[in-house]
Amino acid sequence: MLSTALIGGEYDFDMEAIETKSYEYSGYLRADDRYQQLNTESPLYIQNSDERSSQNYLHLEALLNLAYFKDIYTFKSSFTATYDHVNSNNRDDLVINELFAEAKPTQNHMFLVGKQSLQWGKGYYFNPVAFFDRPKDPTQPTLVREGFWMANYGYTKTFNNALKNIRLDLLYLRASSSFNEDYYTFAANEQTSHNIGAKLYMLLFDTDIDLIYNYADSAKDKIGIDFSKNLLSNFEIHGELAKELGGYHSYLLGLRYLSSFDLTLISEYLYRSNGLSKEEIEERDTTLPFAAKSYVITLLSQKEPLDILYFTLYAKDMLNLEDQSHQDKFGFIYRFSNNVDLDLSYNINSGSSLSEFGKKMVSDFAWVKVMWYF
Amino acid sequence: MKTVLLLIFTTALLWSSQLLEQIDRNLTPMSAQIYKKLINIEPDGSKKEFLIFQAKRDKEKMVSLFLAPESEKGRATLRLGENMWLYIPNVGRPIRITSMQSVVGGVFNNADIMRLDFSTEYNLLSRTDQEKLTVLELKAKNDTVAYDRLVMQVDLKSLTPIQIECYTSTKMLIKTLFYKEMKDFGDGIIRPAVIETISPMYKDYRSIMIYGKITPKSFEDEDFTLDNLAKASELRR
Numbered sequence: 001m002l003s004t005a006l007i008g009g010e011y012d013f014d015m016e017a018i019e020t021k022s023y024e025y026s027g028y029l030r031a032d033d034r035y036q037q038l039n040t041e042s043p044l045y046i047q048n049s050d051e052r053s054s055q056n057y058l059h060l061e062a063l064l065n066l067a068y069f070k071d072i073y074t075f076k077s078s079f080t081a082t083y084d085h086v087n088s089n090n091r092d093d094l095v096i097n098e099l100f101a102e103a104k105p106t107q108n109h110m111f112l113v114g115k116q117s118l119q120w121g122k123g124y125y126f127n128p129v130a131f132f133d134r135p136k137d138p139t140q141p142t143l144v145r146e147g148f149w150m151a152n153y154g155y156t157k158t159f160n161n162a163l164k165n166i167r168l169d170l171l172y173l174r175a176s177s178s179f180n181e182d183y184y185t186f187a188a189n190e191q192t193s194h195n196i197g198a199k200l201y202m203l204l205f206d207t208d209i210d211l212i213y214n215y216a217d218s219a220k221d222k223i224g225i226d227f228s229k230n231l232l233s234n235f236e237i238h239g240e241l242a243k244e245l246g247g248y249h250s251y252l253l254g255l256r257y258l259s260s261f262d263l264t265l266i267s268e269y270l271y272r273s274n275g276l277s278k279e280e281i282e283e284r285d286t287t288l289p290f291a292a293k294s295y296v297i298t299l300l301s302q303k304e305p306l307d308i309l310y311f312t313l314y315a316k317d318m319l320n321l322e323d324q325s326h327q328d329k330f331g332f333i334y335r336f337s338n339n340v341d342l343d344l345s346y347n348i349n350s351g352s353s354l355s356e357f358g359k360k361m362v363s364d365f366a367w368v369k370v371m372w373y374f
Numbered sequence: 375m376k377t378v379l380l381l382i383f384t385t386a387l388l389w390s391s392q393l394l395e396q397i398d399r400n401l402t403p404m405s406a407q408i409y410k411k412l413i414n415i416e417p418d419g420s421k422k423e424f425l426i427f428q429a430k431r432d433k434e435k436m437v438s439l440f441l442a443p444e445s446e447k448g449r450a451t452l453r454l455g456e457n458m459w460l461y462i463p464n465v466g467r468p469i470r471i472t473s474m475q476s477v478v479g480g481v482f483n484n485a486d487i488m489r490l491d492f493s494t495e496y497n498l499l500s501r502t503d504q505e506k507l508t509v510l511e512l513k514a515k516n517d518t519v520a521y522d523r524l525v526m527q528v529d530l531k532s533l534t535p536i537q538i539e540c541y542t543s544t545k546m547l548i549k550t551l552f553y554k555e556m557k558d559f560g561d562g563i564i565r566p567a568v569i570e571t572i573s574p575m576y577k578d579y580r581s582i583m584i585y586g587k588i589t590p591k592s593f594e595d596e597d598f599t600l601d602n603l604a605k606a607s608e609l610r611r
Contacts, residue, residue, distance in 0.1 A: 010413075011555060011568050013586035017425055017442065018409045020610050026447050026463065063464070065448075069611060078464075104608075107596040119466040142465045156602070158595035164454060167601045201601065206457055208470075208600065230457070233472045233518045258472055307576060309416060337422045339444040373444040 024067045032059040032369045039363040041353055043285035057086040057365075063144060074102045078117075080144055097146050110154035117147030118171075120199065120212065121240055122226045125297045126270045126290075128242035128250035129224030131214040132173060132197050134182065138290055138297055138318060139327070148173055148180050164203040171197040193218035206230070221245045234258040248274035262303040270295045278322040282354040292356060294321040310335040314345075318357075325351020325358045331367075343369040393501075394493035394512075400534050401565050402588060405431045407609070409587040412482060417578035426487065429591070429609045433494040435598040438487060439606040450606040453488045454598060456518045461603040468603050481549060481573045481581035485520030492526075495519045506530055521548060532556065534565050549573040559588040 034057040038045055060083040068075045078097040084090065100114025121127030125138040134145050150173040158165045175184040176192040184190060196215040201208070212224035222245065228238040236256040243249045254268035275293035276284075301314040316329040331345025345367045351358030402408065412424040425442040434455040440446040448463035451471070459468040471484060496512035496519070512524040521540040529536050538551040550573075553566035569583040596602065597609055 010582070011584055013409075013411060013584050015586060018427070018587060024607060026444065065463070067607075069608065074605070074608070107594040122467060124469075136466075142462070144464045154601065156596045156599055158599065165599050167599065203454070203457070203600070206455075228470055230470055230472075233456075236470045256469070307579075309414065309579070310422070335445060337420065337443075341445065373447070 022069050024069075025065060026374070027062065027064040028371050028373045030059075030061040030063075030369065030371045032061075032367065033057070034059075034365045034367045036362040036365040039349070039359070039361055042359050042361045042363075044359075044361045047285065052087075055087050057084070059084050072104050074104075076100055076102070078144065080146075095146050097144050108156055110152075110156070112152040112154070113150075115147045115149045116152060117145050119145070120210070120226075122208070122210075122228045122238040123240055123252045123254055123268055123270075124256075124266055124299075125268050126252050126295075127240065128252055128270070128272065129210070129212050129226050129240045131187070131212065131222055131224065131242070132171060132183075132195075138295075148183055162205050165201075166203075167199075167201040169197070169199045169201075171195075173197070188216065188218045191218035220247050234260075248272060250274075264301045264303070265298070266301075267296065267298040270297075276322070278355075281320075281323055281356050285359070287356060292320045292322045295319060296321060310337075320351070320356045323351060323355035323358075325349070325355030327357050339373040341369075341371045341373075343367075343371075391493055391498070393510075394496065394498055395491070396533055397528060397535065398491040398493050400532065402430060403561070403563065403590040404433075405590065405592055407587075407589050407591045408585065411584045411586060412487065413582045413584070414481070415580040415582070427606075427610055428488070429593055429597065429606075431593045431595070431598060433491045435593075435595070436488050436490070437598060437603070437606050437609060439609070448607075450603050451484065451488060452598060452600065452603045452606075453490070456516075458484060458488070459600060459603065461606075463604075468600055481571050481576050481579055482583065483520065486551070486569075486571070486583070492524075496524060503530075507536060532564065547574060549575075557585075559585070561588075561590050563588050563590075 036055050036057055038050065038053055038055060040053070062081045063078070065078045066076070077099045080095045080097055081093070083092045096115060098115050098117055100112055100116050102110060102112040104110050118132050119130070120133060121130045125136065125141050127133065127136060132148060132150070136145065137143060150171050153170045155168045156165070173180060173183065173195045174193070175188045175195065177184055184193070188195070194217050198213045200211045207227055207229040210226045214222040222242060224240065224242040226238070226240040228236060230236050234257065238254045240252040242251070250272035252268055252270045254266070257265040271294045273293070276287060276291050277293060281287055281292060296319045297317070299314060299316045301312055303312050305311065305313055312333045314331055314333070317326055319326040327347060327349050329345050329347045331343060333341060333343045335341050346364070347367055348364040349357040349360045349362065353359060408428040408430065410426050410428070412426065414422045423443065424440060424446060427439045427441055429437045436453040438451045440449040450461045452459045452468070458471050460471045461468040492512065496514055499511045499513050502509045507530055508528050510526040510528060512526060514522050522543040523541040525539040525541070527536040528534065535553045537553065540548045540551070542548060549571050552570045554568040554570060555566055556564065557567035558564050567585045571581050573579070593609065
């Protein structure tokens with residue numbers, strides 16, 4: 001029986017909801033609390049002459065993404081506001097993650113100027129080839145990262161053979177003490193510099209491949225390559241290799257496996273030649289997070305155990321291979337139907353008293369995170 | 375004799391692919407934009423709804439973009455033949471996913487949401503005509519296809535599915551899809567507007583897919599690339 005309208009009720013479709021607008025927005029409000037047990041043998045704890053055994057760390061965050069579309073132009077912005085409170089200390093911050101204008105005169109060509117977060121690389125927790133990105137935090141790899149100011153040209157072309165698609169990106173990034181200051185400090189040897197990046201992406205024999213080159217007039221050039229491929233429909237491997245010409249090298253190998261009952265295993269190994277050795281870690285009271293030569297990070301997550309919809313159990317281990325210290329995390333995520341996600345976990349640092357995780361000021365903590373999306 | 379057999383075999387092959395292609399074209403044009411809604415209904419009656427935009431080109435290219443709810447807004451998936459990727463806003467690079475998993479939860483999986491043409495993924499093994507319908511048995515062309523076998527009941531008048539049973543290679547029934555509510559979407563597209571599915575693995579759960587709008591539209595090949603996945607909303611304009 002042919003009908004020109006759906007029967008009312010369960011099969012209703014709101015046509016107003018699919019009208020296109022010239023703008024889009026999205027974001028979230030986030031509230032975290034970490035109840036932390038302090039490690040009274042930690043060098044930092046002893047230095048602070050602390051007498052407490054525990055503390056609460058409150059983190060509030062708001063993210064706002066805005067985009068405006070006009071003909072061939074797109075204007076995009078992303079802002080994050082944060083507030084942190086721990087041990088009577090407060091800190092607030094407002095960061096512009098992205099702010100750029102993009103033009104696509106044809107489907108093949110793209111021009112972009114502004115602040116952009118590139119997010120190059122195939123790794124989940126580390127990205128050795130992300131020469132123009134800020135480092136990821138492996139404890140929160142999905143956090144929004146602030147970009148850098150740059151100019152970017154992109155060219156895309158598709159084919160009908162084993163090479164299905166290519167994309168060439170060319171970037172220019174200038175860094176000085178007052179412009180792209182973090183890049184100036186960490187990647188440009190604190191010298192005013194002109195930096196050029198080139199990335200060639202290929203989808204070749206059903207494999208994602210990137211070839212990357214970074215020219216810098218104040219630092220050594222770098223080259224990089226990454227790949228991602230499904231060996232089986234439920235088994236993916238990926239890797240990255242970065243080399244500073246005349247300097248360090250770093251590589252990452254990872255895999256992702258999905259079982260027939262929705263158990264996901266993600267595991268990555270990272271090595272970097274300029275990372276800290278066990279002895280170097282032991283000599284320091286504190287180190288930058290994840291500064292050692294090698295790590296293995298493994299995540300197991302079970303989606304909808306016992307058929308509980310929108311519920312995921314997970315366990316994560318971050319192992320420092322140099323000193324065998326590690327941080328373990330056990331938790332669950334539940335996605336409510338009103339755009340609220342709840343993430344509750346227990347996290348524990350283990351290792352000798354001089355190891356990276358063993359000497360941290362926090363021995364273990366319960367972490368509750370609530371996010372509301374809009 | 376060999377020539378005759380070869381002729382019969384070739385004709386059968388052409389006829390079977392033509393029948394499946396006709397069913398495919400009756401469901402969606404070769405290149406189109408589609409708006410649909412997914413509803414997961416739990417045993418206690420509570421619901422979660424997802425609003426999706428899809429852009430389709432040829433037999434193997436598809437982009438899906440979540441428009442609602444807010445927790446999923448901006449998520450996009452790209453399918454290029456056997457390759458499938460998921461992009462989550464703010465997270466970073468698109469990741470490779472499989473057709474058997476589900477980005478929305480519930481009974482529908484990625485293969486159901488981003489279904490390619492039946493003629494692309496399946497061969498027709500047999501056809502059994504009944505009074506007003508015909509029953510087709512389909513076999514997956516390779517291991518990457520979500521379901522190894524389909525048993526499809528097709529309405530002979532409209533040449534659109536009525537019901538599809540999805541089986542594994544061990545002949546286990548995974549789910550049954552019911553096509554309902556014939557609707558004229560315009561541009562000569564007359565097809566079931568509703569697909570309802572039940573699964574023995576999700577007892578008492580139901581999932582419903584409702585097509586709200588199907589419009590023929592030309593897209594460029596470059597619209598279906600990894601770099602454009604983060605900008606999938608531009609395809610709506």
